[in-house]
Amino acid sequence: MISYNPKEWFSFIFNFHRGDTFRKLLGAMIGIGLYSGGVAYLELEYWKLSSGSHVKNITIMHSMLGFVISLLLVFRTNTAYDRWWEGRKIWGSLVNNSRNLALKMAVMLDDKDDKDFFKKMIPAYASVLNLHLKREAISHELFDTNEISQDHYKHKPNQIAKTMMQKINKLYLEKKISGDQLIVLNSEIQSFTEICGACERIKNTPIPYSYSAFIKKFIFMYVLTLPFGYVFQLGYYVIPVVVFIFYVLASLELIAEEIEDPFGNDPNDLPTQKIAENIKKNVEELIY
Secondary structure: OOOOOOOOHHHHHHOOOOOOHHHHHHHHHHHHHHHHHHHHHHHHHHOOOOOOOHHHHHHHHHHHHHHHHHHHHHHHHHHHHHHHHHHHHHHHHHHHHHHHHHHHHHHHOOOHHHHHHHHHHHHHHHHHHHHHHOOOOOOHHHOOOOOOOOOOOOOHHHHHHHHHHHHHHHHHHOOOOOHHHHHHHHHHHHHHHHHHHHHHHHHHOOOOHHHHHHHHHHHHHHHHHHHHHHHHHHHHHHHHHHHHHHHHHHHHHHHHHHHOOOOOOOOOOOOHHHHHHHHHHHHHHHOO
């Protein structure tokens, strides 16, 4: 995720970060500019259409559809941002739940080996969940322990949760924790799996294909027809105007595409790796 100061206007305007849509659309913008110039040349120089041509009235269509495309793009970006923000709230809950579980273990347990187990396993869950959502390989060295028999064909966060639950049940059988404490700790482990399920719901349920494809086609056809009508009013100045309109509309769609899946490696995705590292730091401060 990109860290920035929202008050630095000039850095936003003149700095083109790799996550900036201008860099991603530069090639398409050049193509749209050449296309608009070609249309302007044909209508003004080759066909020599007069201002009374019916082609000029095509701007009526753009006036009518401009409101529609605005509503669609607003809904699209709002939906994508809701998914991004929900993902951030879910990982915020993981931070709080990890701290709460660490606090309880630090107080309830006396044996150092038992404390060290949870000192490793609680932050390991966040690290594994981060890699699981990004569909990246999970190395056994991540755990730095032999407590887990990792099966690459099984759900990896569930393996961590199962291992912690087995340890908690063992502590109860060994009379190291009471029945009431078992119930409390069970709810903490349950909250971990609920967080994982919520993240997977966002990850595995994209925006419906037909909706996303329709918006892209709508933007494409809308922009391609812009030069035909506005060339009579703007002449060759239609080139920068159409390029700018394309940049605005396409940028909104690109932003929505990027943030609708907040668990990837795009510049504007959630900093889940950093959050997992903070969880590890917090747990190590609580359990010692």
